Amino acid sequence: MKIEVLGTGCAKCKTLYENVKKAVEESGKNAEIIKVEEIPKIMAYGVMSTPALVVDGKVVFSGKTASVAEIMGVL
DSSP states (O other): OEEEEEOSSOHHHHHHHHHHHHHHHHHTOOOEEEEEOOHHHHHHTTOOSSOEEEETTEEEEESSOOOHHHHHHHO
16 A cells, blocks of 8 residues: 655644554554655645645545544545
8 A cells, every 4th residue: 555645844744644654553554655745746646735645546635634543444
């Protein structure tokens, strides 16, 4: 599983990244977690507001910091 956290480094983006790490750890799943901060790469997903969460190439959250429980629901 490939998980990407899209964001330019704001506090909400960092929180989402930490929540993703916790969710993956708690779920016991094997996942590669990547932080994407480059604007062109973020825009390539069609995301207009960050932070955003991409799982296996599909945007699942955008413009909000998802909780650990919400992230576990999509893993």
